[in-house]
Amino acid sequence: MGDIGSSLIGKRIPKLDAPDKASGKTRYIHDLEAPGALHAKILRSTEVHARIVWIDTAAAKRLPGVHAVITAADVPWQRPIGVAKDHLPLKTDRVRSLRDEVAAVAADTEEIAEEALKLIKVHYEPLPVLTTTDEALAPGAPQLHEGHANNVAMTFDYAQGDVAQGEAQSDVVIEDVFRLHYVTHCCMGVSGVIAEFDPGGSLLLYSNTQVPFLHKREFAEMLGIDPGRIRIIQPPIGGGFGSKLDVYPFEPIAIFLARITGRPVKLLFTREEEFLASPTRQPVVLKLRSGCKKDGTLTFRTVETVHDNGAYTSWGATTPFVMMQTVSSLYRVPHCKYHTAAVYTNNPYAGSFRGYGNLQATFAVEAHMDKLAEAVGMDLLAFRLKNAQEPGEVTPQGMHFKTCGFKQCLTTAAERSDFVAKQAANRARWRDANPVKRGIGIASMLHVGGGAKIYPSDGCGTILKVDDFAHVTLITGASEIGQGSETVLAQLVCEELGLPLSAVSVVNNDTDITPWDVGVHASRTTFIAGNSAIGAARKAKAKILAAAAAKAGVPVETLSLSQGFVFSENKKLFELGKFLRGLHFSDRAELVMTTFYYEPPSKHQDKQFKGDVSAAYAWATQACEVEVDTLTGIVRLLKVTGAHDVGRVLNRLGIEGQIEGGMVMGMGYALTENLVVENCTVKNPNFRDYKLVTAPEMPEMDISFIETMDGEGPQGAKGVGEAPAICMAAAIANAIYNATGTRIYALPFTPENVYRALHGAAQAPAWGKAA
Template identity: 70%
Template sequence: MTVIEKQTLIGKAIPKLDGPKKVTGEARYVQDIELPRMLFAKILRSSRVHARIVRIDTSAARKLPGVHAVITAADTPGVPLGHGKDNPPLKSDKVRSLRDEVAAVAAESEDIAERALSLIEVDYEDLPAVFDPNAALLDDAPVIHESHPDNIPFTYEYSQGDVGQGERDSDVVIEDKFTLHFVTHCCMGVSGAVAQFDADDNLTVYSQTQVPFLYKKDIAPIIDVPPEKIRVIQPSIGGGFGSKLDIYPFEPICILLARATRRPVKLTFTREEEFLASPTRQPVELTLRSGVKKDGTLTFRDVATVHDNGAYTSWGATTPFVIMQTISSLYRVPHCSYRTTVVYTNNPYSGSFRGFGNLQATFAVESHMDKLAEAVAMDPLAFRLQNAQQPGETTPQGMVFRSCGLAECLTTAAERSGFVEKHARYSRYGRGQNGQGGPVKRGVGIASLLHVGGGAKIYRSDGCGTMLKIDDYGHVTVLTGASEIGQGSETVIAQFVAEELGLPISSISVVNDDSELTPWDVGVHASRTTFIAGNSAQRAARKAREKLLAAAATKLELSAEELDLREGNVTRADTGEALLELPRLIRSLHFAKKSEVVMTAEYYEPPSVPQDKEFKGDVSASYAFGTQVVELEVDTETGVIRIVKVTAAHDVGRVINSLGIQGQIEGGVAMGMGYAISEHLLVDEGVIQNPCFRDYKLVTAPEMPEIDMHFIETLDPEGPSGAKGVGEAPAICIAAAVVNAVYNATGTRFDSLPLTPERVLRRLKNHA
């Protein structure tokens, strides 16, 4: 008997399905949308960082030929937006930061709209401003929002165990303050939207949102349109990285202009505007006290942070949710306490950004892990392994690690990079103590990470819907709620479906860009899409598979258990022998006496639970781990850091698309490297000094180091085929590994970022 081996798509390198369209320019981004009679919008922003608006005169702008509408706050429902609901789309009483939207114009061209902006007169009365969050906490500080006279929109407190006891148990206690800076997403596709009302007042928005269903609910009151009358179409999105998780004023402004003019309106940012008016990663000042016993056991962590919220509250204010996870649960620490004060300032405001607070937290925690190891004379790897989480652990914060590859990530990254030997050698020679001549010193550093890998139950549901149909030629259309923002979810979803139905990937189309068609999903965040939408798609496909096999069993007079779907055929399960072409089976269902279509639906809800009031609970269905080792050179005469090699071992549960994970790791390393050594949004008294790629230094191709990647497969019991999320993880721990490596090379430890050449040289030369 000939047995045909079953082929699998899982774990293969599948090029992204949307790749050819993006490479050839065929993909349509919001910038490419053109509708008949479309107008173009521009926003007038504040020229002051903190001022009362005394008068706005739009009369000259309205008279300019080609201008169809000029709106100010008076033309809006006056409902504020954002996570804190403190940000009116157009400001009426006062402006609180330089990006503040004051008026907007719709005109027949962008040029006319821009000229109209220059004709709008605004009188301001300057108010005292504050840019340092610590200064904003003082009693006599200027008040940014009258609703919060103390300038504190949020505080967070978390504790486990008894930190006092932990301190008494410690042989060594260290304390440091870490300061993290402003960076921004730098999506290649700048922000924009197109809005159109039809004759029945139905609104269609071409939006870049990465949360299309929450978007409808959130934007409805701001524009005074019921959510059921809003259709969200998502053209190809040129990068999200969390920035499109919230609604920013430009979208309601675009929609309100469309309603005012009864014509389609398009609003797109310039690159400079993208820098000035996009959210940032939240600057954090973090004071960390840690203790350890002589034998290398961690005893406690005590953390206080001050977050610069900027002038308004977007998701940046909620990063403490993630920060406290790393503090409490990356390693086993019996006693922890954590306090955060989120403070309004007149700076740009922060949003959600890949890693969501975890880059800041991991930088501090993993810097301290190296310092503690040194204090008890242990190798940094051995020290981490001794305190590493293990599979089956329930952490004091309530997270359950059903799968956990941390120890394997640590040992793999260390072994493959030669970490232990190099670390010992460079610390002897690298500091120039023992004859290594020349100004360039080499160092190696290690850091690990914990991040949610199966969503995060911050809403009542963390679910995702899928609908699936098969046509009479065997082509499958999958309608998923999960948005594709460049992360590769479309391809992974197609893989899961193709695998269940025994079809080639080319037989699957994924529809994910139109809220009129697709079922509900929370949105792209929390590294959840492969896990949640993947589970949903896989289960929808299994239902279709069962239906097809049942129909085939009847037709072939065999039992369903004896049958399988492979390569477009119904086959014998044991031998793989093809018995019936799948399209023929489907057509026979359509043309039967009792006709049927093959359409299935699934709503997958993960078994995670919301955190309780003390921030405890198993908030994600799975947790991702990883370790990165960085080898670098420091030029001690110029301050230049050259990252030579990154060895990255990531617990991915199970590889679904190896090319996709590779892309996530490469992109994450580039983004994390930028955070560590080059990216810095310079904000001076509320004014961004470098709103261009010339002076905001993204990592470019020649700087990319060799990356040696290792996928650690822990087969998560809840993950689809064992997979867990990997979207955010690769960016999280590299900054900590870089500072640890710089210390290894030079003996100088940095507690703030980025390590730009000048900042490095200043420290090395002790120049203030």
């Protein structure tokens, strides 16, 4: 039913918010003015690790225009925040990193608040600094947090089979150490929040969070108030990429200031602050040992990692959830062992970031796929195809690949990039005189594509209202953070109700209105919120068609919705708006307003990290072609050929944008981006020295979609948000090897790092202390 008229699925639909954003009309949090608002600034530590002896705020308080200067002493009721609740928003007696919040000011203007910060005196007594995980793990190292005697914040262990047996069966065994660096999200919209209490003590928060419903609960606990008295409104968000999944100190600090002053308080980061006080991608040292048989069958994999947790625990510590999936299940490996220790240091702390540990794991795994293939003399593509997962597989970790386009991804990317022939041609030029070399490398990825059940529910609620002009308001718990979810959700509703896109408005940014959703993470919104929207739309459709059948006296099975009409077979029966008005304004008035809550059929992992954690899994292969100038170390990415199992393309324009953007983000991770942290200090907190990829560097991109029509996905689609960033660095590493014969085990591939590696002047990553 409903196939009269044209479907919007798979078409190129401009994002609904694009005209506003392109014309500068979008009002981000920076543009919002709360009447009577004060402006807040945070005083951060000037010491990496120190005892706070005293803080003198008297002079700051005397500055005209200052309304409040607070330290931890003013908010004795504050509570620890973050994933492990190891982090007080305002530090009491000790700072553990340079970003640490020591005091905060609310003033009439930002400038006055800045001046007031300069008047606050803090006396520190420096403590020994832990700059590396090795120092933190050394016997006798100072302990950064109580209850963590050896500075280990968290550990993760996973095992399947028996790696000793796997190794005994191997003809080739290799072991390498990889080092993955710090990068940060670089959202174009810097962090910000507006907090406002009403006289009754209820909190209104304008926040850029990706998880409004989870935050509501956290803030309620912190303030000791009923979560029902907290309303979170999300203005359009200038970039998320995972950076807004945790509570960070600036949010409670703004709330404290609002409560203490009784005024709305607006707090916005400077760009420098955004670099210094935002979470990073998790830096990792990873040791990988793998083996295979002569015929190319993988036998085992052992992974140990040390995560530099930084001074506090955020989501970065928990990236092993995803890393172990790639280790155990991207390719078929009978025996696996995985261990991670996240270790406290005085460095910046790591959060969640698009790909969530998968970039790091894939970087190592795909390097070994190349090395093992070469060791047994197999073609790189054939070796991968031999070990690639197939539809129907249930991996030892418990993931069930109901659809799996992996082999198609591999062959499509390889064929479209002419991978096999170019590999051979490039290798043949290793020794010729031209110092500028060409290389091609391939890498693949597995990621959750149907949500990830890590909270009690991985669901999303929808309220759908069809008004008496047949206009639909889709009220969804799922936030828009630039990924295009509004547009896709509207499309899915239109598909069910036979309406044009212009007939749908999406409301998605107010916890007092929208139903619950776990948040924007794990590439889940299209899949989970999409299924939820479809569920609500189908209920509305059933209601409308039942009423139409009763009115027309025809069987409901003969009716459908299309082009804004109720159709009976191929004839227009009722104009939908008119029919709905009749329904609303009759004696037995009926509103067409439905609700739906979609909970995916995924499972929580057990204590051994086993279980079918997602309702669907996404696959991709990317082939990267590079040019390497061996006299400068400059690597130019010329072309990316990507093949992505996306289930089904819903919005072709949107998915192309997501994949292109993800490829460039992955490219930045590999080639240019590097948050330089020396002695626990960020050395390049600006866009001059932190190099994002710019327009002239964009590679040619050739993107193919593998449509596996996932049975559980909305119209067959899978999540794709994180996928395109994941295997870029791995593919580029393999391409550099193909160009030069040099394998580089540490990111980033900035010119000096590459030059050093090519000329034997690099320090190879070393495996330090294990924990």
